[in-house]
Amino acid sequence: MMYPHIEHPQLLLPDALIDGIDGSSMSGQAVLIDEGVIQSVGKVDAVRNEAKHGTIEVDLSGMTLCPGLIDGHTHLSLAGDGRSYDEMFSETDEMMVMTGAMNMMKHLRAGITTIREHGARNRVGFALKEGLQRGYIPGPRMQVSGRPITCTGGHFWFCNEEADGEDEIRTSVRRLVHEGADYIKIMASGGGTRGTIPGRASYTEAELHAAVHEAHHFDRITAAHCRARESMKRAVQAGIDLMEHAEFLDPDDVMRFDPEIAAMMEESKIWISPTLQAWTKYPRIVALRNERDMGSLSHEGEVELEGLEKRAQTRLDVMRKLLEYDLKARVLPGTDSGVGMLEFGHLDYDLELLVEVGFTPPDAIVSATRISAEAIGMGDTLGTIETGKVADLVAFRGDPSQDIYAARNVGAVYQGGRQIR
Ligand SMILES: [Zn+2]
Structure with a gap:
């Protein structure tokens, strides 16, 4: 089931955010996406101020937002x-x-x-x-x-x-x-x-x-x-x-x-x-x-x-x-x-196994996002939640940087700003 394409900018409001630059989670963050691209990321109030009229707010409470x-x-x-x-x-x-x-x-x-x-x-x-x-x-x-x-x-x-x-x-x-x-x-x-x-x-x-x-x-x-x-x-x-x-x-x-x-x-x-x-x-x-x-x-x-x-x-x-x-x-x-x-x-299974061989959960997440993007030559556009990057995102219920098993529980997926799940 595909969601309809939303033409409006979206302000995503998760409980926590892992930007992929490092793998730790931060609370009180928002991500503004428009035309398939991350327009802004930072403290909720600051990002909300940048949002154009007509921006749709998306409540992702209970979830941690990560790079796809x-x-x-x-x-x-x-x-x-x-x-x-x-x-x-x-x-x-x-x-x-x-x-x-x-x-x-x-x-x-x-x-x-x-x-x-x-x-x-x-x-x-x-x-x-x-x-x-x-x-x-x-x-x-x-x-x-x-x-x-x-x-x-x-x-x-x-x-x-x-x-x-x-x-x-x-x-x-x-x-x-x-x-x-x-x-x-x-x-x-x-x-x-x-x-x-x-x-x-x-x-x-x-x-x-x-x-x-x-x-x-x-x-x-x-x-x-x-x-x-x-x-x-x-x-x-x-x-x-x-x-x-x-x-x-x-x-x-x-x-x-x-x-x-x-x-x-x-x-x-x-x-x-x-x-x-x-x-x-x-x-x-x-x-x-x-x-x-x-x-x-x-x-x-x-x-x-x-x-x-x-x-x-x-x-x-x-x-x-x-x-x-x-x-x-x-x-x-x-x-x-x-x-x-x-x-x-099931990439979640690989994350669990990386933790089993000694990665911290944040390291495992970075490995599946920023490091993978660099390894396949796409680090300029993918792999982190930063302004200008493609809005490929996944929200997990819970916080996988604290408990890697949270990566089994996908709450929402965005690809190029479009909600898939
Ligand atoms: Zn093979």
Whole structure:
């Protein structure tokens, strides 16, 4: 359900405001929005004085207003309903576009107002962005990669952008840019695709460097899927802009934290999107914990929950070790939604996991707003509540800077000044 478009300026009056410059909340603040842009923010009386005749006052009492959330890692064309890649990719492109349209609405309603679409088959990702831009379908602002570049038979080969060797990789980058890619996604290691090994690097440093060099030539930034320890090292050395997953996996499927690579990551100032809910199967943990809290968890459920929580700790421990380096301000959340059972609509889960590995709630919010906007090259227009920025906003019931679980409770969403929820 979309709200009608309001032509009048709006004065938003929340209980508290988190501007995203830092993550702490302030009370007694108001935000004036008009023509899709934040016109003013500050003390209620001062902002009210600036408001033109005809401004509509919006009561957001009980809520904390934040910049709209940014999800750096989504797969719109996948339903996140537990099916395997083989099953999901047996769908037609047409059904994948339909799936994407559904997912865009789910994310937007959850206060996620900007996403990166991290790779779909053929032209599905581009079609979704085109549909959004034409106003055919609602959704978060999006940057598309189009198709991920992968080696022959590599992770996500079925998206149809296989490339081997530096020349083919350069051709792929040129083709994707020509088709409309906003950034370049490359699979530097195996992953969940049958026949690939997550802990094994799939490109040489020279191949990754060819992608970076060609992408930068077109002013496009690069993101590399790096589950393998070796792929992380090569990605840093090749000058990749943003590292996905960063799991330090070896070919035997064991995570081995590597201080040398962590130091390289710190030194290089690479952006890192650890996609914590993907490895930990966090949505399943949440569902089981809810059952436990309701007193309806079966014995099998208890055993499953205990196993999942234990397994999750190994991943979270690796992240904690990584955060002993000066990297916190380079980390951004990414849901990896669409894959496995990762349903759309839950950046809140990533915020909870960031807090679990040592972020304060304000730090986690900044990571999902200002830092994410900077990492994807949109820091000039998005990510904070400041005069002149786009009016993409989310209001949570309660105050997530005090209690991160408040981010589960979305009260209102604005995109470009228009109320979505
Ligand atoms: Zn992914």
